[in-house]
Structures are given as structure tokens and as C-alpha cells.
Amino acid sequence: MTPLLQVENIAKFYGARIGCTDVAFDLYPGEVMGIVGESGSGKSTLLNCLAGHLTPDRGAVRFDTRTQGLRDTVTMSEPERRMLSRTDWAFVHQHARDGLRMNVSAGGNVGERLMAVNARHYGDIRAKAIDWLGRVEITEDRIDDRPTAFSGGMQQRLQIARNLVTAPRLVFMDEPTGGLDVSVQARLLDLLRGLVREMNLSAIIVTHDLAVVRLLADRLMVMKDGHVIETGLTDQVLDDPQHAYTQLLVSSVLQV
Amino acid sequence: MSDYNFAYLDEQTKRMIRRAILKGLAIPGYQVPFASREMPMPYGWGTGGVQVSAAVLTPDDTYKVIDQGADDTTNAVSIRRFFQKTAGVDVTEATSEASVIQTRHRIPEQDLRDDQILVYQVPIPEPLRFLEPSEVETRKMHSLEEYGLMHVKLYEDISQHGDIATAYAYPVKVEGRYVMDPSPIPKFDNPKLEMAGIQLFGAGREQRIYAIPPYTQVVSLDFDDYPFQPTKADHACDLCDATDSYLDELIVDDAGGRLFMCSDTDYCATRRKQGHIGAQGVPYGEDAA
Numbered sequence: 219m220t221p222l223l224q225v226e227n228i229a230k231f232y233g234a235r236i237g238c239t240d241v242a243f244d245l246y247p248g249e250v251m252g253i254v255g256e257s258g259s260g261k262s263t264l265l266n267c268l269a270g271h272l273t274p275d276r277g278a279v280r281f282d283t284r285t286q287g288l289r290d291t292v293t294m295s296e297p298e299r300r301m302l303s304r305t306d307w308a309f310v311h312q313h314a315r316d317g318l319r320m321n322v323s324a325g326g327n328v329g330e331r332l333m334a335v336n337a338r339h340y341g342d343i344r345a346k347a348i349d350w351l352g353r354v355e356i357t358e359d360r361i362d363d364r365p366t367a368f369s370g371g372m373q374q375r376l377q378i379a380r381n382l383v384t385a386p387r388l389v390f391m392d393e394p395t396g397g398l399d400v401s402v403q404a405r406l407l408d409l410l411r412g413l414v415r416e417m418n419l420s421a422i423i424v425t426h427d428l429a430v431v432r433l434l435a436d437r438l439m440v441m442k443d444g445h446v447i448e449t450g451l452t453d454q455v456l457d458d459p460q461h462a463y464t465q466l467l468v469s470s471v472l473q474v
Numbered sequence: 475m476s477d478y479n480f481a482y483l484d485e486q487t488k489r490m491i492r493r494a495i496l497k498g499l500a501i502p503g504y505q506v507p508f509a510s511r512e513m514p515m516p517y518g519w520g521t522g523g524v525q526v527s528a529a530v531l532t533p534d535d536t537y538k539v540i541d542q543g544a545d546d547t548t549n550a551v552s553i554r555r556f557f558q559k560t561a562g563v564d565v566t567e568a569t570s571e572a573s574v575i576q577t578r579h580r581i582p583e584q585d586l587r588d589d590q591i592l593v594y595q596v597p598i599p600e601p602l603r604f605l606e607p608s609e610v611e612t613r614k615m616h617s618l619e620e621y622g623l624m625h626v627k628l629y630e631d632i633s634q635h636g637d638i639a640t641a642y643a644y645p646v647k648v649e650g651r652y653v654m655d656p657s658p659i660p661k662f663d664n665p666k667l668e669m670a671g672i673q674l675f676g677a678g679r680e681q682r683i684y685a686i687p688p689y690t691q692v693v694s695l696d697f698d699d700y701p702f703q704p705t706k707a708d709h710a711c712d713l714c715d716a717t718d719s720y721l722d723e724l725i726v727d728d729a730g731g732r733l734f735m736c737s738d739t740d741y742c743a744t745r746r747k748q749g750h751i752g753a754q755g756v757p758y759g760e761d762a763a
Contacts, residue, residue, distance in 0.1 A: 296618070297618045300618060300620065304620075304622075319605070319626070322605075322626055322630060323630060323633055323634075325629070325633055326626050326629050326630050326633065329626065329629055330622060330623065330626050331622075333622040333623075333625040333626060333629065334620065334622030334623075335622070336622075338625070338697055338698050339697060339698045339699055340629065340632055340697040340698075340699050340700050341699050343629065344629075344633070361633070362633050362634065
């Protein structure tokens with residue numbers, strides 16, 4: 219089977235400091251990969267390199283495009299890369315405000331990606347927006363409200379709907395549950411898990427919340443100081459951590 | 475006339491502006507940056523249009539200025555006098571006699587010929603501005619032809635008002651490539667953007683010039699199920715009885731009385747001279763004005 223995403227020795231430096239280095243993995247269709255680590259460990263840098271927001275200094279990120287097979291997204295032209303990020307890729311930001319247009323209605327937010335790929339029928343766009351708002355548990359009567367009138371959890375769900383409406387194959391998530399209270403987090407995770415299974419999505423989730431990866435991720439990568447220090451199946455890594463830092467990380471979680 | 479160089483601007487500046495105009499004509503709808511000069515009038519009064527006019531005027535030209543279609547408003551009168559004084563060109567109020575027409579917010583009702591130039595005053599040249607505040611990003615969107623956002627604005631219109639409520643500065647796509655702001659002309663005028671004359675757009679404060687060459691395809695953006703519709707007041711001109719011109723609505727008393735009249739004063743006067751009389755009109759020459 220061809221991997222959906224093939225990451226080869228990615229490295230990003232900020233001057234002399236290491237952002238992340240020597241990261242390599244394959245992601246297969248339908249697989250969810252978690253990246254955990256403390257603040258400053260390079261996980262967001264890595265995610266931004268993979269999603270094309272940052273240009274890595276070394277290495278290759280090959281994505282299995284629909285028409286041309288595996289293509290290196292680092293060296294492909296910018297229009298192609300931006301096309302990918304509007305169609306096959308989705309990026310869920312930690313703060314919904316970064317991923318939404320706050321002065322455009324919920325329906326417009328969801329419809330934007332459709333219009334970006336040349337949907338030009340208002341009725342169809344609106345029907346799809348209503349369908350997707352329903353899937354993320356936002357009622358139809360909120361479709362013309364702006365995200366500023368939404369709660370934090372709703373904004374995050376709206377952001378997810380906006381990203382998934384074009385049926386992407388790969389979703390990048392940067393702390394999707396950060397800043398939400400635990401009950402809202404739980405529902406959002408439940409929703410995400412349902413969507414990932416239902417749409418057979420592949421996802422890369424960056425988080426420092428081990429509960430998130432426990433629920434969503436098939437595989438786990440632990441980062442520290444820009445290096446990957448441990449990889450493996452999620453349950454394996456969390457239940458039997460080998461590296462001293464992973465042991466510390468796992469034991470730091472408060473048991474209620 | 476020895477006080478000023480011809481048409482106020484010095485020759486080097488005019489060359490610079492002409493280069494921008496030529497580039498704009500070569501890439502229809504593309505916003506060409508230019509080094510906008512201080513003009514003896516405030517920004518927002520048409521400094522962009524005036525600079526473009528100054529660069530294209532020749533001593534043989536006949537110049538006309540309209541503001542919202544009218545030849546006799548303060549802005550139109552002062553700009554017309556400005557070039558009368560600094561360039562010594564002939565001026566006119568008749569659309570057919572003018573070779574260069576500077577306009578704010580209207581296209582003349584009468585079709586322009588291929589020996590005429592229409593110069594627009596543009597306040598904000600970037601059609602994506604209110605949706606995407608970053609200039610870096612909007613330039614990238616233009617260069618990569620990412621215009622989905624423009625439709626988001628129209629979508630918002632329909633979702634809020636039931637119809638595309640944008641009535642002026644209605645975005646257009648020029649020659650299948652660049653999305654352009656046609657300056658705040660009513661969307662009634664959008665179909666006229668495909669014309670025989672040369673159209674030049676000058677934004678002084680924003681330092682941009684763009685252009686539409688003659689007979690260039692200009693398509694107003696819309697949705698398949700909400701097609702573009704030019705609109706005007708559903709009325710005939712009360713002075714000249716024209717039903718095909720864009721109308722201004724005037725409140726004439728405090729009892730709800732109103733009067734619709736052509737916003738293009740030259741068009742209205744010409745029709746009245748020909749003997750057309752509207753519902754509230756009097757024969758030409760018999761009114762106080």
C-alpha cells in the first residue's frame with residue numbers, strides 16, 4: 219500500500235537553534251498519528267513544515283496526490299501546494315479565530331472552501347453548509363450568525379466543519395481541544411473520532427494532552443528538544459513508556 | 475500659463491504615470507503600483523483620476539468631468555477648471571464632444587467611441603480588501619487566481635438580504651483573469667464596462683492604476699442560481715422621460731414628494747432639447763435652471 223504521507227528526515231532550524239530535526243515517518247490512509255511533547259519541543263514547527271506553512275531546511279514531505287501519485291510538497295510550486303491545502307488537506311488551528319473568518323457568517327465560513335474550488339451554485343453551497351453544520355452539531359438556525367456570536371466550543375466545531383466540507387484526505391490538527399473546558403473537550407473528541415472513522419480520514423494531531431491522543435491516535439510520536447525520542451502504537455507508548463522523558467510525561471498526568 | 479508645466483505635473487511624473495497606464499492596458503484588470511504625487515486637492519477628491527488625466531491629456535483634447543453623472547457639482551467643476559487653467563484644453567459638458575472624460579461613480583449613458591478615454595477616480599482599488607486585510611495576501615490571491623473569497627461576499631449578501639445586495643462597486647472579472655473593482659459605479663453600469671473607449675482607473679491615495687482596453691470582456695461575478703442583474707429605480711425620468719437611464723431620486727418637499735431624474739445631466743439635457751418631456755418636466759429652456 220502507498221503511504222498517504224511520507225516524511226523523510228525533515229529538519230527546520232531557527233538560526234542555530236533546532237526547531238525539529240531528523241523526523242521521518244509514513245502515514246497510511248485512515249491512520250491517525252499523534253505528536254506529543256512539552257511546549258517548545260518542536261511539534262508545532264514540525265506540523266507547520268508538514269502542512270506547508272513553513273519551509274523545512276532539509277528533507278522531503280511526499281503526499282500521495284490524486285492524479286500524480288507521491289509528490290514532494292516542499293519542492294512543488296506554490297499554486298499546487300495552496301491548491302492541496304484547499305482541497306485534500308485541512309488544518310485545524312488551536313484557536314478557532316485563526317482558522318475562521320470572524321466577520322463572515324457560519325454558512326459563509328463553511329462555504330468558502332467550496333467556492334474556492336469553483337462551486338457557483340448558491341443553493342448547493344448552502345445545502346452543503348447546513349449538512350455540515352448538522353454533522354458538527356450546530357443547528358440550522360445558526361447558519362447566518364457570525365462566529366463571534368458562538369461559544370468557544372462551537373467555534374472549534376465550526377472550524378472543523380469548514381475544513382472537512384471539501385472531503386480532505388489529510389487533516390492537520392494543532393491542539394484542537396486547547397482552551398476548551400473538559401466536558402466540551404470530551405464532546406469535541408467524540409465528534410472528531412466519529413468523523414475520522416466515518417470519513418476514513420488520516421490525521422496528524424499535535425497536542426500536549428495525552429487523553430486526546432489516547433482517544434484519537436493509532437500511533438504516537440513523542441518529541442523533546444526537536445528530536446523524536448519515542449514512537450510506537452499509542453497504547454504501547456502510553457502504557458509501557460521506554461524513554462525517561464516519556465515516563466515522566468505519562469506519570470505527570472493527574473489521576474482523578 | 476507660464477506658471478505651470480502643461481497639465482500641472484512635470485514631464486518625468488507624466489512619463490512614470492504613462493508607463494503604469496501602458497502596463498495596466500497590457501494586463502487588463504491588474505493593479506499597477508505607481509508613485510502617486512501630492513495634488514492641490516485632498517485625497518478622496520479624485521487625485522488618482524486627476525493624475526491619470528494629466529498624463530493622457532494633449533493640448534488638442536476636449537475635456538469633460540462628471541461627478542455622479544453630473545457636470546455641475548463642486549468636484550466636477552473644480553477639476554474641470556483645474557485643467558482649463560493648467561493645460562488650457564477645451565472643456566465641454568457634451569459626452570460626444572469630449573475626448574477625455576474623467577468620472578466619479580458613473581459611466582455616461584451615451585456609448586463611448588474608440589477615440590475617447592474614460593478616466594475613473596477610484597477610492598479603494600482592491601476588491602478583496604474588506605475580506606482580506608493583508609495586502610501581501612491579496613496580491614498573492616490575485617497572482618494565483620484564488621478568487622473564492624469574492625464569492626463569499628456575494629454569498630453573505632444573499633444569506634442576509636435574499637439577493638445580491640451589492641449595488642455599487644460590483645466586482646467583475648476582466649478577460650477571464652483578474653477580478654477588479656470597477657470603482658463605485660452602480661451595478662447598472664457594469665454591462666457598459668465592455669466598451670469601445672479606453673478605460674483608465676486611478677487611485678491616488680492607494681497608489682494604483684489599472685485599465686480596461688477597448689472591447690475587453692468584463693464579466694460581473696454571480697452565482698448560477700442568482701445571476702447578475704443590473705438594477706435601477708423602476709421609474710422613468712421625470713424631466714426627460716427616459717426609461718433606459720440610471721436615475722437619482724430627489725425628495726422635493728416634506729410631504730413625500732419625490733422626483734426621479736437622470737443622474738447623467740448631459741444625457742437628460744440632450745433629450746430635453748430633443749423635445750422629450752417627463753411627468754414633472756417643462757420644455758427645455760423654460761425652467762429657471
